[in-house]
Amino acid sequence: MTSRPPRPRERGIPEATVARLPVYLRALQALQDRGTLTVSSEHLASIAGVNSAKLRKDLSHLGSYGTRGVGYEVEYLVYQISRELGLTQDWSVAIVGIGNLGRALANYGGFGTRGFRIAGLLDADPSVVGKTVASLDVRHIDNLEDVVRSKGVSIGVIATPATSAQGVASRFVEAGVTSILNFAPVVLNVPEGVDVRKVDLSIELQILAFHAQRRADGDSGRGVDRAGLELT
Amino acid sequence: MTSRPPRPRERGIPEATVARLPVYLRALQALQDRGTLTVSSEHLASIAGVNSAKLRKDLSHLGSYGTRGVGYEVEYLVYQISRELGLTQDWSVAIVGIGNLGRALANYGGFGTRGFRIAGLLDADPSVVGKTVASLDVRHIDNLEDVVRSKGVSIGVIATPATSAQGVASRFVEAGVTSILNFAPVVLNVPEGVDVRKVDLSIELQILAFHAQRRADGDSGRGVDRAGLELT
Protein backbone atom coordinates (compact mmCIF):
# COMPACT_ATOMS: atom_id res chain seq x y z
CA MET A 1 0.00 0.00 0.00
CA THR A 2 2.89 2.32 0.61
CA SER A 3 5.54 0.93 -1.74
CA ARG A 4 4.53 1.34 -5.38
CA PRO A 5 7.25 0.42 -7.82
CA PRO A 6 6.48 2.82 -10.69
CA ARG A 7 6.71 0.33 -13.52
CA PRO A 8 5.65 1.73 -16.90
CA ARG A 9 5.41 -1.56 -18.83
CA GLU A 10 7.03 -1.71 -22.22
CA ARG A 11 4.15 -1.48 -24.73
CA GLY A 12 2.64 -4.46 -26.45
CA ILE A 13 0.44 -6.70 -24.36
CA PRO A 14 -0.48 -9.91 -26.22
CA GLU A 15 -4.05 -10.02 -27.55
CA ALA A 16 -4.81 -13.22 -25.66
CA THR A 17 -3.83 -11.46 -22.44
CA VAL A 18 -5.93 -8.38 -23.20
CA ALA A 19 -8.96 -10.61 -23.70
CA ARG A 20 -8.50 -12.10 -20.24
CA LEU A 21 -7.84 -8.91 -18.30
CA PRO A 22 -11.56 -8.09 -18.03
CA VAL A 23 -12.16 -11.52 -16.55
CA TYR A 24 -9.46 -11.00 -13.94
CA LEU A 25 -10.84 -7.57 -13.22
CA ARG A 26 -14.30 -8.90 -12.55
CA ALA A 27 -12.92 -11.63 -10.28
CA LEU A 28 -10.87 -9.05 -8.38
CA GLN A 29 -13.86 -6.79 -7.93
CA ALA A 30 -15.82 -9.70 -6.49
CA LEU A 31 -12.98 -10.29 -4.02
CA GLN A 32 -12.91 -6.60 -3.18
CA ASP A 33 -16.63 -6.62 -2.46
CA ARG A 34 -16.03 -9.43 -0.01
CA GLY A 35 -13.33 -7.40 1.66
CA THR A 36 -10.40 -9.57 0.58
CA LEU A 37 -7.15 -7.61 0.65
CA THR A 38 -4.63 -9.89 -1.03
CA VAL A 39 -4.87 -12.89 -3.30
CA SER A 40 -2.46 -15.48 -4.67
CA SER A 41 -2.20 -16.29 -8.36
CA GLU A 42 -3.51 -19.75 -7.52
CA HIS A 43 -6.68 -18.43 -5.91
CA LEU A 44 -7.38 -15.66 -8.40
CA ALA A 45 -6.78 -18.05 -11.26
CA SER A 46 -9.30 -20.53 -9.93
CA ILE A 47 -11.97 -17.83 -9.66
CA ALA A 48 -11.21 -16.62 -13.16
CA GLY A 49 -11.19 -20.14 -14.59
CA VAL A 50 -7.60 -20.22 -15.85
CA ASN A 51 -4.44 -21.83 -14.56
CA SER A 52 -2.10 -19.93 -12.32
CA ALA A 53 0.91 -19.94 -14.64
CA LYS A 54 -1.14 -18.24 -17.31
CA LEU A 55 -2.44 -15.70 -14.86
CA ARG A 56 1.05 -14.83 -13.64
CA LYS A 57 2.38 -14.52 -17.16
CA ASP A 58 -0.54 -12.30 -18.10
CA LEU A 59 -0.06 -10.01 -15.13
CA SER A 60 3.67 -9.89 -15.70
CA HIS A 61 2.95 -8.09 -18.98
CA LEU A 62 1.51 -5.17 -17.03
CA GLY A 63 4.41 -4.92 -14.65
CA SER A 64 5.60 -6.46 -11.43
CA TYR A 65 2.58 -5.88 -9.26
CA GLY A 66 2.76 -8.86 -6.93
CA THR A 67 4.81 -9.64 -3.86
CA ARG A 68 6.78 -12.87 -3.75
CA GLY A 69 5.75 -15.08 -0.94
CA VAL A 70 2.52 -13.11 -0.49
CA GLY A 71 0.46 -12.53 -3.62
CA TYR A 72 -1.26 -9.53 -5.16
CA GLU A 73 -2.90 -6.64 -3.37
CA VAL A 74 -6.47 -6.72 -4.65
CA GLU A 75 -7.19 -3.00 -4.69
CA TYR A 76 -3.92 -2.08 -6.34
CA LEU A 77 -4.34 -4.71 -9.02
CA VAL A 78 -7.91 -3.59 -9.72
CA TYR A 79 -6.57 -0.12 -10.32
CA GLN A 80 -3.69 -1.25 -12.54
CA ILE A 81 -5.87 -3.44 -14.74
CA SER A 82 -8.55 -0.74 -14.98
CA ARG A 83 -5.98 1.76 -16.06
CA GLU A 84 -4.46 -0.61 -18.58
CA LEU A 85 -7.89 -1.30 -20.09
CA GLY A 86 -8.65 2.39 -20.29
CA LEU A 87 -11.45 2.26 -17.75
CA THR A 88 -10.19 5.19 -15.76
CA GLN A 89 -11.67 7.39 -18.42
CA ASP A 90 -15.23 7.37 -19.70
CA TRP A 91 -16.16 6.05 -23.13
CA SER A 92 -19.26 7.21 -24.93
CA VAL A 93 -21.24 4.51 -26.63
CA ALA A 94 -23.99 4.83 -29.24
CA ILE A 95 -26.32 1.92 -29.89
CA VAL A 96 -28.00 1.60 -33.27
CA GLY A 97 -30.98 -0.73 -33.61
CA ILE A 98 -33.34 -0.62 -30.68
CA GLY A 99 -35.10 -3.95 -31.06
CA ASN A 100 -35.11 -6.50 -28.27
CA LEU A 101 -31.35 -6.81 -28.43
CA GLY A 102 -30.73 -3.07 -28.47
CA ARG A 103 -33.04 -2.68 -25.50
CA ALA A 104 -31.28 -5.47 -23.67
CA LEU A 105 -27.95 -3.74 -24.25
CA ALA A 106 -29.31 -0.33 -23.25
CA ASN A 107 -30.69 -1.74 -20.01
CA TYR A 108 -27.56 -3.70 -19.20
CA GLY A 109 -27.13 -2.29 -15.69
CA GLY A 110 -24.03 -0.30 -14.88
CA PHE A 111 -22.97 -1.05 -18.42
CA GLY A 112 -20.45 -3.63 -17.56
CA THR A 113 -18.34 -2.03 -14.96
CA ARG A 114 -17.97 1.69 -14.86
CA GLY A 115 -16.23 3.36 -17.78
CA PHE A 116 -18.98 3.26 -20.39
CA ARG A 117 -21.73 5.79 -20.84
CA ILE A 118 -24.57 5.42 -23.30
CA ALA A 119 -24.58 8.62 -25.32
CA GLY A 120 -27.40 7.80 -27.66
CA LEU A 121 -29.90 5.27 -28.96
CA LEU A 122 -30.75 5.31 -32.66
CA ASP A 123 -33.22 3.47 -34.85
CA ALA A 124 -34.67 3.76 -38.34
CA ASP A 125 -38.17 2.59 -37.43
CA PRO A 126 -40.54 5.58 -36.92
CA SER A 127 -42.58 3.54 -34.45
CA VAL A 128 -39.54 3.19 -32.20
CA VAL A 129 -38.10 6.68 -32.62
CA GLY A 130 -39.27 8.93 -29.81
CA LYS A 131 -39.82 6.10 -27.34
CA THR A 132 -37.90 6.14 -24.09
CA VAL A 133 -35.56 3.24 -23.39
CA ALA A 134 -33.35 3.08 -20.32
CA SER A 135 -34.29 6.73 -19.65
CA LEU A 136 -32.95 7.88 -23.00
CA ASP A 137 -35.13 8.76 -25.92
CA VAL A 138 -34.56 6.93 -29.15
CA ARG A 139 -33.54 9.25 -31.97
CA HIS A 140 -33.81 8.73 -35.68
CA ILE A 141 -30.79 7.20 -37.39
CA ASP A 142 -30.41 10.40 -39.43
CA ASN A 143 -28.97 11.96 -36.29
CA LEU A 144 -26.10 9.47 -36.10
CA GLU A 145 -23.43 11.95 -37.15
CA ASP A 146 -24.83 14.63 -34.83
CA VAL A 147 -24.84 12.29 -31.87
CA VAL A 148 -21.34 11.00 -32.58
CA ARG A 149 -19.91 14.48 -32.82
CA SER A 150 -21.86 16.25 -30.11
CA LYS A 151 -21.51 13.46 -27.56
CA GLY A 152 -17.99 12.44 -28.50
CA VAL A 153 -18.96 8.84 -29.20
CA SER A 154 -15.95 6.59 -29.52
CA ILE A 155 -17.62 3.18 -29.54
CA GLY A 156 -20.46 2.27 -31.88
CA VAL A 157 -22.68 -0.71 -31.16
CA ILE A 158 -24.60 -2.23 -34.07
CA ALA A 159 -27.70 -4.19 -33.10
CA THR A 160 -29.57 -3.84 -36.39
CA PRO A 161 -30.69 -6.54 -38.81
CA ALA A 162 -27.90 -7.89 -40.99
CA THR A 163 -28.99 -5.91 -44.04
CA SER A 164 -28.50 -2.52 -42.37
CA ALA A 165 -25.29 -3.27 -40.52
CA GLN A 166 -22.74 -2.35 -43.18
CA GLY A 167 -24.46 0.96 -43.87
CA VAL A 168 -24.44 1.86 -40.19
CA ALA A 169 -20.82 0.80 -39.84
CA SER A 170 -19.78 3.01 -42.75
CA ARG A 171 -21.60 5.96 -41.26
CA PHE A 172 -19.96 5.38 -37.90
CA VAL A 173 -16.56 5.28 -39.54
CA GLU A 174 -17.30 8.33 -41.64
CA ALA A 175 -18.30 10.19 -38.49
CA GLY A 176 -14.99 9.31 -36.85
CA VAL A 177 -15.82 6.25 -34.74
CA THR A 178 -12.90 3.81 -34.70
CA SER A 179 -14.28 1.11 -32.39
CA ILE A 180 -17.29 -0.96 -33.39
CA LEU A 181 -19.07 -3.79 -31.65
CA ASN A 182 -21.18 -5.70 -34.16
CA PHE A 183 -24.06 -7.97 -33.20
CA ALA A 184 -25.36 -8.37 -36.74
CA PRO A 185 -24.48 -11.61 -38.53
CA VAL A 186 -22.37 -10.11 -41.30
CA VAL A 187 -18.71 -9.47 -41.94
CA LEU A 188 -18.20 -5.72 -41.83
CA ASN A 189 -15.89 -3.97 -44.23
CA VAL A 190 -14.05 -1.11 -42.59
CA PRO A 191 -10.88 0.80 -43.39
CA GLU A 192 -7.55 0.02 -41.79
CA GLY A 193 -7.30 1.48 -38.33
CA VAL A 194 -10.90 0.77 -37.34
CA ASP A 195 -11.33 -1.92 -34.73
CA VAL A 196 -14.34 -4.22 -35.14
CA ARG A 197 -15.37 -6.94 -32.72
CA LYS A 198 -18.27 -9.21 -33.43
CA VAL A 199 -20.70 -11.12 -31.27
CA ASP A 200 -22.62 -13.71 -33.20
CA LEU A 201 -25.20 -16.04 -31.68
CA SER A 202 -25.45 -18.40 -34.59
CA ILE A 203 -21.70 -18.86 -34.85
CA GLU A 204 -21.55 -19.76 -31.16
CA LEU A 205 -24.36 -22.26 -31.55
CA GLN A 206 -22.68 -23.82 -34.54
CA ILE A 207 -19.42 -24.23 -32.65
CA LEU A 208 -21.30 -25.89 -29.80
CA ALA A 209 -23.06 -28.16 -32.29
CA PHE A 210 -19.74 -29.19 -33.77
CA HIS A 211 -18.38 -30.31 -30.41
CA ALA A 212 -21.66 -31.92 -29.39
CA GLN A 213 -21.61 -33.96 -32.56
CA ARG A 214 -18.03 -35.00 -31.88
CA ARG A 215 -18.98 -36.20 -28.43
CA ALA A 216 -21.98 -38.09 -29.79
CA ASP A 217 -19.82 -39.77 -32.46
CA GLY A 218 -17.76 -41.49 -29.79
CA ASP A 219 -20.83 -42.58 -27.84
CA SER A 220 -22.95 -45.69 -28.36
CA GLY A 221 -25.59 -44.45 -30.76
CA ARG A 222 -27.38 -41.48 -29.36
CA GLY A 223 -28.83 -40.98 -25.91
CA VAL A 224 -26.07 -39.03 -24.16
CA ASP A 225 -27.60 -40.37 -20.98
CA ARG A 226 -25.35 -38.34 -18.73
CA ALA A 227 -21.88 -36.98 -18.71
CA GLY A 228 -20.92 -35.70 -15.25
CA LEU A 229 -17.41 -37.08 -14.97
CA GLU A 230 -16.16 -36.41 -11.51
CA LEU A 231 -12.48 -37.04 -11.03
CA THR A 232 -9.67 -34.59 -11.78
CA MET B 1 -20.74 -32.42 -59.59
CA THR B 2 -20.33 -36.04 -60.59
CA SER B 3 -16.93 -36.89 -59.11
CA ARG B 4 -17.05 -36.92 -55.31
CA PRO B 5 -13.84 -38.16 -53.75
CA PRO B 6 -15.14 -39.88 -50.60
CA ARG B 7 -12.70 -38.40 -48.14
CA PRO B 8 -13.46 -39.18 -44.50
CA ARG B 9 -11.13 -36.62 -42.91
CA GLU B 10 -8.88 -37.85 -40.14
CA ARG B 11 -10.44 -36.45 -36.92
CA GLY B 12 -9.22 -33.37 -35.18
CA ILE B 13 -10.02 -30.06 -36.82
CA PRO B 14 -8.17 -27.17 -35.13
CA GLU B 15 -10.35 -24.98 -32.90
CA ALA B 16 -9.44 -21.85 -34.81
CA THR B 17 -10.68 -23.50 -37.98
CA VAL B 18 -13.93 -24.65 -36.37
CA ALA B 19 -14.62 -21.09 -35.26
CA ARG B 20 -14.30 -19.88 -38.85
CA LEU B 21 -16.35 -22.57 -40.58
CA PRO B 22 -19.65 -20.85 -39.71
CA VAL B 23 -18.35 -17.67 -41.32
CA TYR B 24 -17.44 -19.51 -44.51
CA LEU B 25 -20.78 -21.24 -44.47
CA ARG B 26 -22.64 -17.95 -44.29
CA ALA B 27 -20.57 -16.51 -47.13
CA LEU B 28 -21.21 -19.59 -49.25
CA GLN B 29 -24.94 -19.41 -48.63
CA ALA B 30 -24.93 -15.80 -49.75
CA LEU B 31 -23.17 -16.88 -52.96
CA GLN B 32 -25.64 -19.70 -53.41
CA ASP B 33 -28.55 -17.28 -53.08
CA ARG B 34 -27.04 -15.22 -55.87
CA GLY B 35 -26.79 -18.34 -58.02
CA THR B 36 -23.00 -18.59 -58.00
CA LEU B 37 -21.85 -22.14 -58.76
CA THR B 38 -18.14 -22.12 -58.08
CA VAL B 39 -15.82 -19.87 -56.14
CA SER B 40 -12.06 -19.51 -55.74
CA SER B 41 -10.35 -19.40 -52.37
CA GLU B 42 -9.38 -15.83 -53.16
CA HIS B 43 -12.96 -14.71 -53.70
CA LEU B 44 -14.52 -16.64 -50.85
CA ALA B 45 -11.80 -15.46 -48.51
CA SER B 46 -12.45 -11.83 -49.34
CA ILE B 47 -16.17 -12.23 -48.60
CA ALA B 48 -15.40 -13.98 -45.33
CA GLY B 49 -12.81 -11.41 -44.33
CA VAL B 50 -9.79 -13.72 -44.09
CA ASN B 51 -6.82 -14.33 -46.36
CA SER B 52 -6.90 -17.03 -48.97
CA ALA B 53 -4.07 -19.14 -47.58
CA LYS B 54 -5.89 -19.44 -44.29
CA LEU B 55 -9.11 -20.36 -46.03
CA ARG B 56 -7.45 -23.09 -48.08
CA LYS B 57 -5.68 -24.50 -45.05
CA ASP B 58 -8.95 -24.49 -43.11
CA LEU B 59 -10.85 -26.26 -45.87
CA SER B 60 -8.04 -28.75 -46.33
CA HIS B 61 -8.79 -30.01 -42.82
CA LEU B 62 -12.21 -31.17 -43.99
CA GLY B 63 -10.90 -32.97 -47.04
CA SER B 64 -9.96 -32.19 -50.58
CA TYR B 65 -13.10 -30.53 -51.78
CA GLY B 66 -11.73 -28.11 -54.35
CA THR B 67 -10.61 -28.52 -57.94
CA ARG B 68 -7.17 -27.23 -58.91
CA GLY B 69 -7.34 -24.57 -61.54
CA VAL B 70 -11.05 -24.06 -60.88
CA GLY B 71 -12.04 -23.52 -57.27
CA TYR B 72 -14.76 -24.90 -55.02
CA GLU B 73 -18.27 -25.94 -56.00
CA VAL B 74 -20.46 -23.78 -53.80
CA GLU B 75 -23.31 -26.21 -53.18
CA TYR B 76 -21.05 -29.12 -52.42
CA LEU B 77 -18.96 -27.09 -49.99
CA VAL B 78 -22.08 -25.80 -48.23
CA TYR B 79 -23.09 -29.38 -47.69
CA GLN B 80 -19.69 -30.53 -46.45
CA ILE B 81 -19.30 -27.69 -43.98
CA SER B 82 -22.89 -28.12 -42.74
CA ARG B 83 -22.28 -31.78 -42.16
CA GLU B 84 -19.00 -31.13 -40.40
CA LEU B 85 -20.64 -28.61 -38.09
CA GLY B 86 -23.45 -31.01 -37.31
CA LEU B 87 -26.12 -28.91 -38.98
CA THR B 88 -27.59 -31.77 -40.96
CA GLN B 89 -29.30 -32.81 -37.77
CA ASP B 90 -31.54 -30.68 -35.57
CA TRP B 91 -30.45 -29.42 -32.17
CA SER B 92 -32.96 -28.56 -29.49
CA VAL B 93 -32.24 -25.39 -27.56
CA ALA B 94 -33.73 -24.19 -24.29
CA ILE B 95 -33.43 -20.55 -23.30
CA VAL B 96 -33.53 -19.58 -19.65
CA GLY B 97 -34.13 -15.96 -18.72
CA ILE B 98 -36.75 -14.26 -20.87
CA GLY B 99 -35.84 -10.62 -20.35
CA ASN B 100 -34.99 -8.37 -23.26
CA LEU B 101 -32.03 -10.51 -24.17
CA GLY B 102 -33.91 -13.79 -23.94
CA ARG B 103 -36.66 -12.34 -26.11
CA ALA B 104 -34.10 -11.10 -28.62
CA LEU B 105 -32.62 -14.59 -28.80
CA ALA B 106 -36.02 -16.27 -29.06
CA ASN B 107 -37.03 -14.01 -31.91
CA TYR B 108 -33.74 -14.35 -33.74
CA GLY B 109 -35.28 -15.36 -37.09
CA GLY B 110 -34.48 -18.77 -38.53
CA PHE B 111 -32.29 -19.19 -35.49
CA GLY B 112 -29.07 -18.69 -37.27
CA THR B 113 -29.21 -20.99 -40.18
CA ARG B 114 -31.29 -24.10 -40.02
CA GLY B 115 -30.29 -26.76 -37.56
CA PHE B 116 -31.52 -25.23 -34.30
CA ARG B 117 -34.99 -25.50 -32.87
CA ILE B 118 -36.16 -23.69 -29.75
CA ALA B 119 -37.60 -26.36 -27.51
CA GLY B 120 -38.51 -24.19 -24.57
CA LEU B 121 -38.38 -20.81 -22.87
CA LEU B 122 -38.03 -20.66 -19.10
CA ASP B 123 -38.05 -17.93 -16.51
CA ALA B 124 -38.33 -17.59 -12.74
CA ASP B 125 -40.41 -14.41 -12.76
CA PRO B 126 -44.15 -15.17 -12.29
CA SER B 127 -45.04 -12.08 -14.30
CA VAL B 128 -43.23 -13.48 -17.32
CA VAL B 129 -44.25 -17.12 -16.98
CA GLY B 130 -47.28 -17.86 -19.12
CA LYS B 131 -46.59 -15.06 -21.60
CA THR B 132 -46.12 -15.97 -25.24
CA VAL B 133 -42.78 -15.13 -26.84
CA ALA B 134 -41.90 -16.08 -30.40
CA SER B 135 -45.04 -18.25 -30.42
CA LEU B 136 -43.89 -20.31 -27.47
CA ASP B 137 -45.22 -19.91 -24.00
CA VAL B 138 -42.78 -19.19 -21.24
CA ARG B 139 -42.71 -21.89 -18.61
CA HIS B 140 -41.54 -21.71 -15.04
CA ILE B 141 -37.92 -22.59 -14.38
CA ASP B 142 -39.08 -25.49 -12.22
CA ASN B 143 -39.88 -27.29 -15.47
CA LEU B 144 -36.28 -27.14 -16.69
CA GLU B 145 -35.58 -30.83 -16.18
CA ASP B 146 -38.93 -31.80 -17.74
CA VAL B 147 -38.28 -29.69 -20.81
CA VAL B 148 -34.73 -30.96 -21.22
CA ARG B 149 -35.79 -34.56 -21.03
CA SER B 150 -39.07 -34.44 -22.90
CA LYS B 151 -37.77 -32.24 -25.72
CA GLY B 152 -34.31 -33.75 -25.87
CA VAL B 153 -32.57 -30.42 -25.31
CA SER B 154 -28.88 -30.61 -26.05
CA ILE B 155 -27.96 -26.93 -25.92
CA GLY B 156 -28.83 -24.69 -22.99
CA VAL B 157 -28.76 -20.92 -23.35
CA ILE B 158 -28.41 -18.84 -20.20
CA ALA B 159 -29.71 -15.28 -20.45
CA THR B 160 -30.40 -14.70 -16.77
CA PRO B 161 -28.85 -12.16 -14.41
CA ALA B 162 -25.36 -13.08 -13.23
CA THR B 163 -26.56 -14.23 -9.84
CA SER B 164 -28.78 -17.00 -11.21
CA ALA B 165 -26.48 -18.24 -13.95
CA GLN B 166 -24.46 -20.81 -12.02
CA GLY B 167 -27.60 -22.39 -10.56
CA VAL B 168 -29.18 -22.72 -13.98
CA ALA B 169 -25.96 -24.12 -15.42
CA SER B 170 -25.79 -26.77 -12.72
CA ARG B 171 -29.37 -27.77 -13.33
CA PHE B 172 -28.74 -28.00 -17.07
CA VAL B 173 -25.73 -30.22 -16.44
CA GLU B 174 -27.60 -32.33 -13.94
CA ALA B 175 -30.37 -32.83 -16.47
CA GLY B 176 -27.86 -34.04 -19.05
CA VAL B 177 -27.14 -30.95 -21.14
CA THR B 178 -23.49 -30.88 -22.22
CA SER B 179 -23.44 -27.71 -24.32
CA ILE B 180 -24.08 -24.33 -22.73
CA LEU B 181 -24.08 -20.84 -24.19
CA ASN B 182 -23.73 -18.30 -21.40
CA PHE B 183 -24.65 -14.64 -21.75
CA ALA B 184 -24.39 -13.87 -18.04
CA PRO B 185 -21.22 -12.10 -16.92
CA VAL B 186 -19.86 -14.87 -14.69
CA VAL B 187 -17.41 -17.72 -15.05
CA LEU B 188 -19.42 -20.93 -14.91
CA ASN B 189 -18.16 -23.96 -13.08
CA VAL B 190 -19.06 -27.15 -14.86
CA PRO B 191 -17.72 -30.70 -14.78
CA GLU B 192 -15.25 -32.03 -17.31
CA GLY B 193 -16.95 -32.96 -20.54
CA VAL B 194 -19.39 -30.06 -20.55
CA ASP B 195 -18.75 -27.44 -23.21
CA VAL B 196 -19.39 -23.84 -22.22
CA ARG B 197 -19.10 -20.84 -24.51
CA LYS B 198 -19.61 -17.33 -23.26
CA VAL B 199 -20.77 -14.13 -24.84
CA ASP B 200 -20.00 -11.12 -22.74
CA LEU B 201 -20.84 -7.56 -23.71
CA SER B 202 -18.74 -5.87 -21.10
CA ILE B 203 -15.64 -7.87 -21.93
CA GLU B 204 -15.98 -6.90 -25.58
CA LEU B 205 -16.37 -3.25 -24.69
CA GLN B 206 -13.33 -3.39 -22.45
CA ILE B 207 -11.22 -4.92 -25.20
CA LEU B 208 -12.35 -2.18 -27.56
CA ALA B 209 -11.53 0.43 -24.93
CA PHE B 210 -8.04 -0.98 -24.52
CA HIS B 211 -7.28 -0.65 -28.23
CA ALA B 212 -8.96 2.75 -28.46
CA GLN B 213 -6.76 3.98 -25.64
CA ARG B 214 -3.69 2.63 -27.38
CA ARG B 215 -4.59 4.47 -30.54
CA ALA B 216 -5.21 7.68 -28.60
CA ASP B 217 -1.86 7.38 -26.80
CA GLY B 218 -0.03 7.74 -30.07
CA ASP B 219 -2.13 10.72 -31.13
CA SER B 220 -1.55 14.39 -30.34
CA GLY B 221 -3.42 14.83 -27.07
CA ARG B 222 -7.01 13.78 -27.43
CA GLY B 223 -9.45 14.67 -30.19
CA VAL B 224 -9.11 11.67 -32.47
CA ASP B 225 -10.26 14.07 -35.15
CA ARG B 226 -10.53 11.39 -37.80
CA ALA B 227 -8.83 8.16 -38.72
CA GLY B 228 -9.95 6.86 -42.12
CA LEU B 229 -6.62 5.85 -43.56
CA GLU B 230 -7.08 5.04 -47.16
CA LEU B 231 -4.14 3.33 -48.79
CA THR B 232 -3.42 -0.43 -48.71
Add this chain to the structure above:
DNA sequence: ACGTGTGAACACATTCACAGCT
Protein backbone atom coordinates in the same frame (compact mmCIF):
# COMPACT_ATOMS: atom_id res chain seq x y z
C1' DA C 1 -2.59 -21.33 -67.10
C1' DC C 2 -4.69 -21.46 -63.03
C1' DG C 3 -5.86 -22.23 -58.33
C1' DT C 4 -5.68 -25.89 -54.85
C1' DG C 5 -3.29 -28.34 -51.28
C1' DT C 6 0.64 -28.46 -48.30
C1' DG C 7 5.44 -28.66 -46.40
C1' DA C 8 8.43 -25.43 -44.21
C1' DA C 9 9.17 -21.05 -41.81
C1' DC C 10 7.51 -18.06 -38.76
C1' DA C 11 4.67 -15.95 -35.10
C1' DC C 12 1.97 -16.34 -31.15
C1' DA C 13 0.28 -18.68 -26.88
C1' DT C 14 0.52 -21.97 -23.15
C1' DT C 15 2.70 -24.69 -19.83
C1' DC C 16 6.60 -26.23 -17.15
C1' DA C 17 9.78 -25.77 -13.69
C1' DC C 18 12.63 -23.21 -10.90
C1' DA C 19 15.56 -19.13 -9.56
C1' DG C 20 15.01 -15.35 -6.72
C1' DC C 21 12.73 -12.22 -3.56
C1' DT C 22 10.01 -11.51 0.83
Add this chain to the structure above:
DNA sequence: AGCTGTGAATGTGTTCACACGT
Protein backbone atom coordinates in the same frame (compact mmCIF):
# COMPACT_ATOMS: atom_id res chain seq x y z
C1' DA D 1 8.52 -21.56 3.42
C1' DG D 2 5.89 -19.54 0.07
C1' DC D 3 4.62 -17.40 -4.12
C1' DT D 4 5.96 -14.42 -7.89
C1' DG D 5 8.22 -13.68 -12.24
C1' DT D 6 10.30 -15.70 -16.16
C1' DG D 7 13.45 -18.35 -19.32
C1' DA D 8 12.99 -22.56 -21.89
C1' DA D 9 10.13 -26.12 -23.94
C1' DT D 10 6.15 -27.21 -26.08
C1' DG D 11 1.93 -26.57 -28.58
C1' DT D 12 -1.16 -24.03 -31.76
C1' DG D 13 -2.08 -20.97 -35.47
C1' DT D 14 -0.71 -18.19 -39.58
C1' DT D 15 1.67 -17.13 -43.63
C1' DC D 16 4.73 -18.13 -47.46
C1' DA D 17 5.73 -20.07 -51.67
C1' DC D 18 5.46 -23.59 -54.86
C1' DA D 19 4.68 -28.45 -56.54
C1' DC D 20 0.97 -30.67 -58.49
C1' DG D 21 -3.31 -31.84 -60.68
C1' DT D 22 -6.84 -30.26 -63.90
